[in-house]
Amino acid sequence: ADVKRHVAIDLGASSGRVALGTVRHGRLSVEVLHRFQNGGVPVQGGLYWDVLGLWREILHGLRLAAQHGHIDSVGVDSWAVDYALLDEHDLLMDGVHHYRDPRTDGVMQHCLNVLPRSAVYEATGIQFLPFNTAYQLVAHERQAPGILSRACQVLMVPDLLHFWLSGRRVSELTNASTTQLYDPRQDTWSAPVLHAFGLPAALFPDVVPAGTVLGPVTPAIAQETGLAGTVVIAPATHDTASAVAAVPARGSGWAYLSSGTWSLVGIETLSPVVTPQALRHNLTNEAGVNGTTRLLKNVMGLWIVQECRRAWGNPDFAQLYADAEKVPGTGPLIDPDDPRFLHAGLDMPERIQAFCAQTGQAVPTTPAELVRCVLDSLALRSAEVIRQLEEVTGRAITVLHVVGGGAQLRFLNQLLADVTGCTVIAGPVEATLIGNLLVQAEASGSIPPGSLRDVVLASEVLDTFEPRSAVSPQRLAFFAALGSTPVPS
Numbered sequence: 095a096d097v098k099r100h101v102a103i104d105l106g107a108s109s110g111r112v113a114l115g116t117v118r119h120g121r122l123s124v125e126v127l128h129r130f131q132n133g134g135v136p137v138q139g140g141l142y143w144d145v146l147g148l149w150r151e152i153l154h155g156l157r158l159a160a161q162h163g164h165i166d167s168v169g170v171d172s173w174a175v176d177y178a179l180l181d182e183h184d185l186l187m188d189g190v191h192h193y194r195d196p197r198t199d200g201v202m203q204h205c206l207n208v209l210p211r212s213a214v215y216e217a218t219g220i221q222f223l224p225f226n227t228a229y230q231l232v233a234h235e236r237q238a239p240g241i242l243s244r245a246c247q248v249l250m251v252p253d254l255l256h257f258w259l260s261g262r263r264v265s266e267l268t269n270a271s272t273t274q275l276y277d278p279r280q281d282t283w284s285a286p287v288l289h290a291f292g293l294p295a296a297l298f299p300d301v302v303p304a305g306t307v308l309g310p311v312t313p314a315i316a317q318e319t320g321l322a323g324t325v326v327i328a329p330a331t332h333d334t335a336s337a338v339a340a341v342p343a344r345g346s347g348w349a350y351l352s353s354g355t356w357s358l359v360g361i362e363t364l365s366p367v368v369t370p371q372a373l374r375h376n377l378t379n380e381a382g383v384n385g386t387t388r389l390l391k392n393v394m395g396l397w398i399v400q401e402c403r404r405a406w407g408n409p410d411f412a413q414l415y416a417d418a419e420k421v422p423g424t425g426p427l428i429d430p431d432d433p434r435f436l437h438a439g440l441d442m443p444e445r446i447q448a449f450c451a452q453t454g455q456a457v458p459t460t461p462a463e464l465v466r467c468v469l470d471s472l473a474l475r476s477a478e479v480i481r482q483l484e485e486v487t488g489r490a491i492t493v494l495h496v497v498g499g500g501a502q503l504r505f506l507n508q509l510l511a512d513v514t515g516c517t518v519i520a521g522p523v524e525a526t527l528i529g530n531l532l533v534q535a536e537a538s539g540s541i542p543p544g545s546l547r548d549v550v551l552a553s554e555v556l557d558t559f560e561p562r563s564a565v566s567p568q569r570l571a572f573f574a575a576l577g578s579t580p581v582p583s
């Protein structure tokens with residue numbers, strides 16, 4: 095038959111979905127079968143993911159998929175860096191900690207006193223974020239001494255779910271790269287970094303590329319879901335890698351902004367860019383599909399709005415953004431990447447207000463003013479990162495592709511065009527799902543090799559935003575100084 099059906103399970107930090115992708119004559123149609131919420135669960139001062147709850151939602155989604163006829167393959171992607179520890183019986187040894195769990199506070203600095211920043215960067219090419227898997231594992235061992243020597247395996251979240259689906263334990267490359275324990279130039283886990291941080295090398299599974307066929311779903315899964323003869327294929331299991339694979343770009347001179355809980359701002363390169371300049375800007379070199387590198391940076395993203403919204407009792411997103419658009423674009427700004435905005439908490443509005451007060455600005459009070467302040471600041475920060483990418487690579491960036499949930503924010507898209515001077519092309523909103531599906535499609539021969547972006551271009555309707563009003567040089571300079579001005583916390 096020339097119709098192939100693939101199922102993508104995409105777990106974002108704020109929501110998850112199970113979708114059916116049907117490939118017919120080189121076009122992909124996507125039907126989201128099941129959507130569910132996701133988020134951190136606070137327990138005893140820590141923060142966890144509800145992995146079993148997610149698994150229940152996945153099983154439900156797979157049952158719905160099985161009703162659509164034969165499913166050729168299934169694959170999972172999720173947010174990065176988080177992992178499960180398994181014992182010698184393949185049992186979970188602990189819950190899966192959320193990367194925003196405060197257990198990592200101070201741990202990265204401790205580790206970098208053992209192995210200097212430049213050596214870790216040279217080995218891994220990965221940006222320094224306090225919640226990288228490397229520092230989480232060290233924090234885990236500090237919290238529960240001996241746990242790493244009792245453990246038999248570390249599995250990243252999508253790898254864990256693939257194990258439960260197929261019985262195979264592997265580590266897919268795109269997500270492995272985010273641990274800051276993988277050496278992309280040696281194509282292996284970094285022995286010097288593991289050694290310096292006291293992490294047992296035996297915990298880490300073999301690394302496989304995106305598009306690896308892991309094998310059929312287990313008999314238990316087949317029985318539970320009604321799937322029959324479906325194989326599990328590891329897609330680009332890091333959600334951002336799947337999103338980037340589905341960026342509908344042509345030619346050169348483009349960057350992407352994967353806009354959701356995080357704003358991931360970057361470009362695609364043929365190999366890692368591990369230079370002193372890249373280190374100075376803390377740019378990361380995460381693995382992409384088909385041997386590419388994602389040279390990017392994490393900007394705090396819509397997380398800040400998500401936490402404000404939670405504090406306000408979950409008002410409608412669309413209304414919040416519509417109100418913010420009416421606030422003049424000359425108001426207060428924050429450095430969104432200030433560490434005070436990283437952790438979860440219902441005091442997010444107060445944190446923004448404190449930042450504004452401490453930097454001598456007007457203090458935003460209404461939800462509309464607060465959201466406006468965050469959006470203006472995110473757009474300005476994204477523009478700064480684009481300039482850093484240009485500086486480090488010598489490329490000129492003229493087009494910015496915005497994908498993910500945030501691509502629905504027409505107002506933010508226009509702001510981005512204005513502050514970057516780029517043409518902004520928005521969509522697809524479900525780029526991650528699409529990238530996940532197309533890597534499976536490519537691996538199973540439903541689309542020709544290397545044709546992912548052509549398929550997206552043939553299948554999706556995109557929106558374009560041209561720069562209109564430039565931001566004043568004074569405002570740009572004021573914003574730039576915010577990042578380098580230490581504000582008392």
Ligand code: ADP
Nearest residue numbers: 106107108109353354355396411498499500502
């Ligand atoms: P993640 O994968 O990180 O969970 P998504 O890509 O799903 O994130 O994007 C979620 C974000 O999309 C929300 O934080 C919100 O700011 C934004 N968004 C824009 N429009 C809407 C909308 N109508 N409903 C929900 N979220 C929206």
Ligand code: LRH
Nearest residue numbers: 173174175333334356392
């Ligand atoms: C986005 C994302 C991002 C990581 C973060 C932990 O969902 O995967 O690329 O840095 O979560």
